Amino acid sequence: MPFHHSTPAGVRRARPAAAAFLTWFAIAVGPVGAQTTLDDTEAAIARAVESNQPESVELLERIVNLNSGTLNAAGQRAVHDALAPHFERLGFEVDYLPGSPDRGGHFVARRRGSQGKHLLLIGHLDTVFEVDSPFQRWEWVNDSIGRGPGANDMKGGNVVIWSALQAMHAEGALDNTSITVVMTGDEERPGRPLEQSRAVLLEAGRDADLALGFEGGTDGLGVVARRSSSSWRIDVQATTAHSSGVFRDLVGAGAIYEAGRILEDFYSEIRGEENLTFNAATIVGGTEISWDAESARGTAFGKTNVVPPAVVITGDIRTLTDDQLERTREKMRQIVARPLPGARSDITFTDGYPSMPPTEGNYALLARLSEASEALGHGPVEPFDPGRRGAADVSFVASVIEAGTDGLGPSGSGSHTVRETVNVRSMERASKRAAILMYRLTR
Numbered sequence: 545m546p547f548h549h550s551t552p553a554g555v556r557r558a559r560p561a562a563a564a565f566l567t568w569f570a571i572a573v574g575p576v577g578a579q580t581t582l583d584d585t586e587a588a589i590a591r592a593v594e595s596n597q598p599e600s601v602e603l604l605e606r607i608v609n610l611n612s613g614t615l616n617a618a619g620q621r622a623v624h625d626a627l628a629p630h631f632e633r634l635g636f637e638v639d640y641l642p643g644s645p646d647r648g649g650h651f652v653a654r655r656r657g658s659q660g661k662h663l664l665l666i667g668h669l670d671t672v673f674e675v676d677s678p679f680q681r682w683e684w685v686n687d688s689i690g691r692g693p694g695a696n697d698m699k700g701g702n703v704v705i706w707s708a709l710q711a712m713h714a715e716g717a718l719d720n721t722s723i724t725v726v727m728t729g730d731e732e733r734p735g736r737p738l739e740q741s742r743a744v745l746l747e748a749g750r751d752a753d754l755a756l757g758f759e760g761g762t763d764g765l766g767v768v769a770r771r772s773s774s775s776w777r778i779d780v781q782a783t784t785a786h787s788s789g790v791f792r793d794l795v796g797a798g799a800i801y802e803a804g805r806i807l808e809d810f811y812s813e814i815r816g817e818e819n820l821t822f823n824a825a826t827i828v829g830g831t832e833i834s835w836d837a838e839s840a841r842g843t844a845f846g847k848t849n850v851v852p853p854a855v856v857i858t859g860d861i862r863t864l865t866d867d868q869l870e871r872t873r874e875k876m877r878q879i880v881a882r883p884l885p886g887a888r889s890d891i892t893f894t895d896g897y898p899s900m901p902p903t904e905g906n907y908a909l910l911a912r913l914s915e916a917s918e919a920l921g922h923g924p925v926e927p928f929d930p931g932r933r934g935a936a937d938v939s940f941v942a943s944v945i946e947a948g949t950d951g952l953g954p955s956g957s958g959s960h961t962v963r964e965t966v967n968v969r970s971m972e973r974a975s976k977r978a979a980i981l982m983y984r985l986t987r
């Protein structure tokens with residue numbers, strides 16, 4: 545069986561063995577085995593991508609210039625309205641579905657058929673740049689690099705979705721296929737509860753067989769796994785007194801030494817597992833403190849002659865599997881539960897993005913992507929180090945699909961910064977690769 549990637553040890557099967565093998569076999573081998581050349585239809589689809597590049601770039605510039613910061617719900621609607629006619633032209637039914645009350649809605653485009661795998665294509669409408677950000681407009685850096693808010697994360701990816709589907713449509717390759725496109729309106733800061741803000745995406749995942757995420761990519765690398773992202777908060781309370789009494793039995797260590805002990809124990813006892821990171825992001829301690837979780841801002845007041853009664857620490861945890869997350873939380877609880885004298889601490893965990901663990905199905909899907917890339921003359925696609933890809937929406941459907949991948953979008957740099965750029969030439973390559981992969985998966 546001529547496929548690229550043997551599955552590394554310890555890779556979990558997404559489903560019971562027999563079903564997982566059949567899934568893997570069906571994805572890995574496809575109807576006619578490894579295909580590292582283009583057939584006539586595929587060659588025509590690739591040419592159609594080249595033809596729609598001017599319209600793709602024009603569409604990208606237009607939606608980048610529409611502010612859609614996560615908290616700007618009207619902005620989500622505007623980007624939706626700019627994209628919808630482009631998808632309706634390809635025979636998709638397009639809806640703008642509500643998410644959380646305090647967030648924008650979701651772009652959902654559907655077409656139904658009975659041929660091949662049902663694909664779920666994932667993007668997001670929002671960016672991290674709100675209406676008061678100085679970064680609002682598209683500009684050309686040179687003839688292949690554009691700079692702008694969300695150019696790479698991920699309005700470029702949204703346009704790659706359209707460009708690939710348009711090319712398939714141009715060659716009649718969308719006929720009788722089942723494809724759903726979901727671009728969430730709040731990926732950068734999902735509304736709460738997640739069950740509500742991610743309900744549309746999860747339902748689309750249950751309906752589909754395979755999920756393809758179009759977040760920014762890196763040439764030659766593909767995603768087989770994504771880490772989870774969740775947060776923690778520690779509240780330390782301690783006896784306060786005049787500082788001359790610190791360390792005495794009736795006074796104890798104070799809240800700040802206790803906080804230091806916890807962080808030192810986290811660092812020395814938990815750190816080191818592969819694909820596990822837990823950042824300590826903020827700390828506020830002293831005689832009088834305040835912490836506003838919504839704005840992530842705090843204040844502290846304290847005189848040197850007072851033993852501090854309070855500390856608040858916040859941070860995140862990123863893991864490859866849910867099991868790794870549970871084990872890490874348990875270790876943290878145990879460390880917090882053995883305070884220094886005179887102090888006591890509580891740790892609370894808040895769920896965030898789940899993980900997409902590496903599965904046989906994901907590796908097999910990557911093998912198909914690599915074949916399509918080779919057939920286009922773009923070279924093989926290797927697995928991205930799972931520890932190096934942050935959280936993303938594809939993870940929300942990882943447990944209900946046969947297999948998933950991400951990073952099918954264009955390459956660029958400086959995401960989440962005012963230096964964000966996208967490589968427009970990589971958009972064409974990404975669109976061709978995605979179109980050929982989707983064509984093959986829907987035969």
Ligand SMILES: [Zn+2]
Binds near residue numbers: 697759
């Ligand atoms: Zn993104």
